[in-house]
Amino acid sequence: MLKHSKVLLIQTAFLGDAVLATALLEKIRNESPETEIHILVRKGNESLFKAYPYSNLHRVWTYDKSRKWSSWLELRHDLSLVHFDAVYVIQRFFGMGLLSLSIGANRVVGFDKNPMSLFFTERVKHEWGTGIHEVERNTALVKSWLGEMVYKPCLKAAVIDLVPEIRKKEYICISPGSVWETKRLPIRIWIEFIRLLPESQVVILMGSPGEIDLSHQIAEAFQGSNRVILNETGKHPLLASAYLFQQSKMSFVNDSGPMHICSAENVPTVAVYCSTVPSFGFGPLADWNRVIETKEVLSCRPCGDHGKNNCPLGHYACGEGIEAMALFQAYQEFLSSGSQKI
Known part of the structure; x- marks a missing residue:
């Protein structure tokens, strides 16, 4: 040996x-x-x-x-x-x-x-x-x-102080960005999803400094409403961001880095796939997870091994075809499952 x-x-x-x-x-x-x-x-x-x-x-x-x-x-x-x-x-x-x-x-x-x-x-x-x-x-x-035994990824972010509005296990994270544009769920669908949520559900928007505009578009749609939408995109170093994901009730992410952070921290995860597909081998690994993708069979999907800067055919049907209700149903399913982390 x-x-x-x-x-x-x-x-x-x-x-x-x-x-x-x-x-x-x-x-x-x-x-x-x-x-x-x-x-x-x-x-x-x-x-x-x-x-x-x-x-x-x-x-x-x-x-x-x-x-x-x-x-x-x-x-x-x-x-x-x-x-x-x-x-x-x-x-x-x-x-x-x-x-x-x-x-x-x-x-x-x-x-x-x-x-x-x-x-x-x-x-x-x-x-x-x-x-x-x-x-x-x-x-x-x-x-x-x-040998062959496979282990899960593992991260345990250290504790940081959270602002009063951010209470452990009560908020959900939404990370609307990705390095690749064709991996991003259209912003309008994230907005439609949030409108379906109970008004009491606190939402934290997460992402890198380069994704601030994406989260701003979402937060702006709820200005003047009673919803608590906290835009934390680009505000935290990587470790602090990992802690915010770790302490969330559940997280909604594209096929991107935050999904894998959630896997490593075993955060209940709803992963959205637009141009890519789970069979590439990068699916969520949290104990409770769901994959959301278009129900339409598209001959052009996947359009490559990775995402692209724009849809090669110009219609972006793989992203536009995803329904906000599918995200909301996953949210409801998790709440009724009794799987919430303590």
């Missing part, structure tokens, strides 16, 4: 991908507790790992994509000094594949779709679009070391 005293995981993709990589942290922590774990993530995502509460994660390294090759060269030098027993490359791109081979690790394991996979110690088949979840795909990387 393989034994590793020190390993490096590489996942420098988007926030949600980094969150899902915590499932590997959990597997290694539980099945090889003596192993010191390092992880390399995109700069900007590193603070999230302060919400990973276990000391097995020894260090979080960062790759600054704004400096690309200079950051890459610095990492090659610094990581070479650590002397890893193994590197597990979750990334499927050339740069991280080359880095993994350049730091002197005893073993390098990665997916066969990585352009540098020919030189890896072990290549793992990357299955896509078959319904296999990303955490299962990632677990396959360590199968020859630790």
Whole structure:
């Protein structure tokens, strides 16, 4: 049986991908507790790992994509000094594949779709679009070391002070944004959904600084009403945002990073899919979750492996075809299920 005293995981993709990589942290922590774990993530995502509460994660390294090759060269030098027993490359791109081979690790394991996979110690088949979840795909990387058992991602954000209007387990979060426009539920549908909610239901709008306008459009629609709509978009660092999701009654999200944060914190989640589909393997993993998507069969959906900046056909039927009532029914179903977190 393989034994590793020190390993490096590489996942420098988007926030949600980094969150899902915590499932590997959990597997290694539980099945090889003596192993010191390092992880390399995109700069900007590193603070999230302060919400990973276990000391097995020894260090979080960062790759600054704004400096690309200079950051890459610095990492090659610094990581070479650590002397890893193994590197597990979750990334499927050339740069991280080359880095993994350049730091002197005893073993390098990665997916066969990585352009540098020919030189890896072990290549793992990357299955896509078959319904296999990303955490299962990632677990396959360590199968020859630790076996097949799959763990859920894990984050436990530290407590922060909440303003009086924000009472634990009483508010719902809505995160209307996404890096990709074709992953965003149209704003009018979010507004229609909120109008269906009981007037007493507090709603917190969440998102990154680049999504402030989306949340503003929603909040503006309820100005002068008796509803409590708190627009917290862009106001909090990543850790504080994770805590707000963690303490919500339930959260409504697009197929985006916040969905994966909710999975890692086991927040009851309603996940909306527009141009993408759950069979890509990025569905919600919370104990209570629902997926909302258009009921119409569209020959153009999905239009790609990821979202796009705009609908290639101009009609955006995958988003426009989703009904606000479907979101409201999920809300009612959760309340009647007795699944609310204490």
